[in-house]
Amino acid sequence: MKSTTSFVFMGGGKENNIIDSFRLLHNEIIESDNFMFGRNTNNRFMDDKIFFEDEELIVLVDGYILNFGDLTNSTSSSSRFLTIKNLYIKYGSRIPNELRGEFSLFIYDKTKKEFFIFTDQTSSKPLFYVKVRNMVFVSSQIYVLVEMLNKMAVKLSLNLFSSYQLLTFGYMIHDYTLFDEIKKISAGNYLHIYGNSSTIENYHNFSDESLTLDSKEKIIDEIYYRLKYATSMQLKKDDEYRTNHLITLSGGLDSRVVTYLAAELGYKVECLTFSESDYDDEKIAKRIADDLKYELIFYSLNNGLFLKNIEQIIKANNGIVFYAGAAHQFAAVKKLNLNNYGLLHTGQLGDALLGTYLSKPKLIGPSLDSGAYSRKLIPKITNDIDKIVKNYNSEQIYKLYNRGFNAILNGHFILSDEIECASPFLNVDFIEYSLKIPFHLKYDEKIYREMIVKKMPNAAKIPWERTHMLPKYSPKFQYLTKGIRFSYSFISGKKDYAISMNPFEYWYKKNDDLRKFTKKFFNENISVLDPHQELKNDCEILFNNGNFIEKSMVLTLLETSKLFL
Known part of the structure; x- marks a missing residue:
């Protein structure tokens, strides 16, 4: 079974068909007269993954908590369940702010008869929910919600606004999914159920409105030592479970920073x-x-x-991000025997937090096409997107929550059946400090590159994939160096793979098998959009005239619709 964490609240009392179906979908169950908790797990970090109840609370944790040991000591608790219980007694619905890691958290307070269902501050463990009639369903997997709705004879409907988001951004912003009935619990939010009422409430927001007055030298120190501490926390979690260390390594800056920090900490990875x-x-x-x-x-x-591998990837990512985005990592990890490893350590969101989400060296608001992969269909969603964009005070925060948390972290979530992932850049304390760094220092990743040169000189001696130059040189040089290499490749007739880690267009042009598969898949599945002729026509135009990323966004919409509608 897929790794799944789920919950159902039956406000009108027991529904036997719902109960039977829920039991079939989950290996472990805690149930009462009008609710059920269920899970399937990848059997990693099981001491962290609490699934327990006493006379006062039910607690379910998915993922891992890096500071569990410290919290257990500070609360004088004799178990991790009691650690969560004591933290809940002290902090109530603000409890996730005390936790560090990638997790979702379910709490039922038996005394108050209240449910609290949290995703973490970055929504690295996404949760989706449906409210229908007098019932609430929550799950980390949309297929579970679909199964529950089928038992109630409720048919999903395609959300056209979300469909055009997918065809523009390659993902959905805010709390949208491809279906009208299903919403996502956004980063830093929780679902609160009390009596027959249920509301989405907030416990944490990231902000870049208050900037630090630290000197540049102090900021460089803070970046370095905060990242080193966060990396240490994650590697120690491997040690706690006596597992080996595995790091994804590329030619970029983020993964090399994590790798060199692991070496400085004395780890063999x-x-x-x-x-x-x-x-x-x-x-x-x-x-x-x-x-x-x-x-x-x-x-x-x-x-x-x-x-x-479209179907396999869509089942893993719930169709909320275009399938080609993390397909390379998904394929690579699937080939490994992961039994001896703990966390998969990555450098996710490092460059984003330290400069790439700034288009100018100053505070500016987000634009309608911020983070878009395609601009062809933006006019279809301009008015609705504009209303959402206005809720974000800056371009950086808008991109962080939407492109970062909603899309890029898909690279972690789709691996949850196989392994748990971690990036030191996702440490909440690091994120909060990085957002205080003045814009002019982060722009062009200036202070990030200076940190590497000053604090990690050996890492700075190796070229950066983006520019093909040393990290001390601005990423603006990428346009010059890539242009020179592309021109050389064209003139010499030699294949030059240096244009991209994922040369989609090259593969699509040169691989007849991939090209035939893609066209066949489109032709066999486009009819799923027959009830939405305008959307269907737009998909046909985008697929036939677009680049491979645009084609893959269309295929994602078709496969998700086929699987769930």
Whole structure:
């Protein structure tokens, strides 16, 4: 069974068909007269994954809590269940602010008869919910909600606004899914159920409205030491469970920072790299692994055949992000025997938090197309998007919550059947400090690159994949260096894979099998949109005239509709 955490509240009393179906979908159950908790798990970090009740509380934790040991000591608790219980007594609905890690948390207060269902501050463990009649369903997997609705003879309806979001951004913003009936619990929010009422409430917000007055030297120190501490916390979680350490390593800055920090902390790790063979990601990763005397596992993405795994990926990501986005990592990890590893350590969102989400060196508001992969269909959603965008005070915060938490972290979530993931850049304390750094210092990743040069000189001696130059040089050089290499490739007739880790267009053009598969898949499934002729016509135009990413966004919409409608 897929890794799943779920809950059902039956406000009108027991519904036997719902109960029977819920039991079939979950290996472990806690139930009462009008509610049920259920889960399937990947059997990792089981001491963290509480599933227990006493006379006063029911607690369910999915994921891992990095500071569980410290919290258990500080609350003088004799078990991790009691740690959560004591924290809940003290902090109530603000309890997630005390926790560090990637987690979702379910609490039922038997005395108050209240339910609290939390996702973490970055929504790294997404939860989806449906309110229908006098019932509330919550699950980490949309297929569970679909099954529950089927038992109630409730048919899902495609959300056209969300569909155009997917075809524009490659993901959905705010709390949207592709279906009218299903919403996502956004980062820093929780679902509160009391009596027959249920509301979405907030416990945490990230903000960049208050900037630090620290000197540049102090900021560099803070970035370095906060990242080192966060990396240490994550590696210690592996140690706690006596597992080996695995880090994804590419030619970028974020993964090398994590890898060199692990070395500074005295850890021996294994590195996983995936890219087109002989591309800079492979070459640079090998240089880093050789420098640190680390073992490197390489998975070749040649020909892009992994892009044919549409159904498998959509089932893993619930259709909320275009399937090609993290398909490379999904394919690589699936090839590994992960039994001896703990966390999969990544560098997710490092560059985003330290500069790439700034289009100017100052505070500006988000634009309608911030973070879009395609602009062809933006006029279809302009008015509705504008209303949502106005809720964000800055471009950086808008991109962080939507492109970052809603889309990029899909790379972690889709692996939840196999392994738990961690990035030191997702440490809440690091995120909050990074958002206080003045915009002019973060722009162009200036202070990030300076930190690497000053604090991690060996890491700074190896070229950066984006620019093909040392990290001390501005990423603006990427346009010059890539232009030169592309021109050389064109003139010489030699294949140059240095344009991208994922050269989608190259694969699509050169791989006849992939091209035929993609066209066949589209032709066989476009009829699923027959009830929505305007949307269908737009998908036909986007698929036939768009690049591969635009085609993959169309295929994601078709496959998700086919699976769940």
